[in-house]
Amino acid sequence: HLSHMPLSGTSGLDFYIDTENGSYHRATFVPPYDMKDGYESIAYLPSGRTHNITIHLPLYNEVSALYIGVAEGSSIGEGLSYQPKDPILFYGSSITQGGCASRPGNAYVNMVASILNRDIRCLGFSGSAKAEPAMISYLANCQCSVFVLDYDHNAPDESHLQATHEPLFQAFRAKNPETPVIMLSKPDFDMNPSTNTRRRDIIMQTYVNARKNGDKHVWFIDGERLFDGPFRQSCTVDTCHPNDAGFVCMAKAVITAISQIEKPNW
Template sequence: MRIEEIDKNFVPASIGDLQLHYLEVGAGSLMPRGLAWYEQDKQFCRLPQAALSSLSEGVQGLAWHTAGAQLRFKSDCLHLALQVELRGPSNMPHMPASGQSGFDLYLGSGRDKQYVKTAIPPYGADKFEQLLFSQSQAEMQEFTLNFPLYNGVKQLRLGFSPGAELCAASPQAVKNPVLFYGSSITQGGCASRPGNAYPQLLAQQLDFQCLNLGFSGNAKGEPRMAELIAGLDLAALVLDYDHNAPTPEHLEQTHYPFYSLIRARQPQLPIIMMSMPDVDLKLEAANVRRYIIEQSYKKAVAEGDKNVYMIDGFKLFGKSYRDACTVDGVHPNDLGFQRMAECLQPCLARVLRVEA
């Protein structure tokens, strides 16, 4: 028996006989954000097409996952629907389809945004259409739609009620984007929906554009990746790839050089170094890795860097119910991500010069 047959709360909103005008995402007021090279390549890809062949096979594939991508626009539409073709069906046993392949919608501007709904693909589907929003009277609203964390998008269209106005969203408080480079945790595994991954939580709380370069199992501090990051005009960089360094030796050999390559190109860029959050089941190993990152930080400070900061991963999950912060002892759930965002927010707000 299908759950929606016995509990109507699980039935997706029906489009039924609604008359909708569909627009292709990728132009005008429907230009995606959070994809640094979209304007150049016109692809739902987190890395530039010309650079993919110079990166690992894992990064080449994961680059098509749309973590951090979003749409922001204003409209007075009575109805808003989504029509999407994904790169594949949901297939992760420890992450809900709503986070892996869903789109979540918020209303409001600046920091005053309210979650409305998540569009979730049916079981086994890679194409679906869903009604996201309805209102009884035409009123101009600001919409933010977050893309899937662990799936890619081949085609995306939004359906608006006929005659609806569509225009650009309000400018964000922070002009340039904040980039997060790191592991599966950075990418958003295993949030229940895209807006609950810690980079997106921070982007909403502090009102900035997020560039998520989390590459599950494949962020290893490669010089080529540092070069790509160094070429972007950023407000801040969060360096969070501890988890993907296969050994402490690899972390030690790559961490400071990765920072140093970026710092040479961008002397004033605020850089926040982080160690891994899931430490309780591997205290000794986590201590070793934290020490390596701390040494990178101290060396940078000793060389006169006044724009480098460190977040101790041992503090990211807080003090109480730490074992309730992950789905599998490693990947945060929504509670874990919320605590990570709360821990990181004061430092990030300070470097962005906005109120925490």
């Protein structure tokens, strides 16, 4: 249990129906508050036809076993395939992990997956994501269609970010010379604008250097601009972690970038 995130987000499962026109939220399975050893929940579907479904798993708590049952006379088969098959790779902090969405489907990485019908590999680590050498090596060897480098927040200071951000990108680029890379700076900008400006500049410099070296497969999203507009102050739960409104803003920015990458005239 977390004090700033509902049980439906940390421990719930989101049930979506997938169609050719998009994925639709049908139900959220939420365990009892004092659950110790498991629970059951039922989602009712329109009868008389086959449904393709996606289940988003809990954002924080582990699933040790998951059993899916269907009504008598029903069957389970293959769902819709992802296009393209290689996943979108995300790397970052607790925000990338999904803190603090009200339910799993509202984490920005899962919104991206649902709206674009894409598989994802979400490497979001609460309190971690410091571009450790082992992680840099692992990321460089991940096969993906797009790499969303959401690395900023958990670098302990500007000097650490300076020492690790561009080396992480360069290690990935050495193994993946044409894979699109989208770099984000942290969205909770207003609490410390001077520090966050310097952090953003470090990330921006990675992007600028890549472009100067002829890399045409890099994009930059300015975290300060993610929560623009009259509802800017309504986008986090604790001045740091996005709520659902904040995650919608992040998802829109990433979806727009990916759409422009893959359909330049979009």
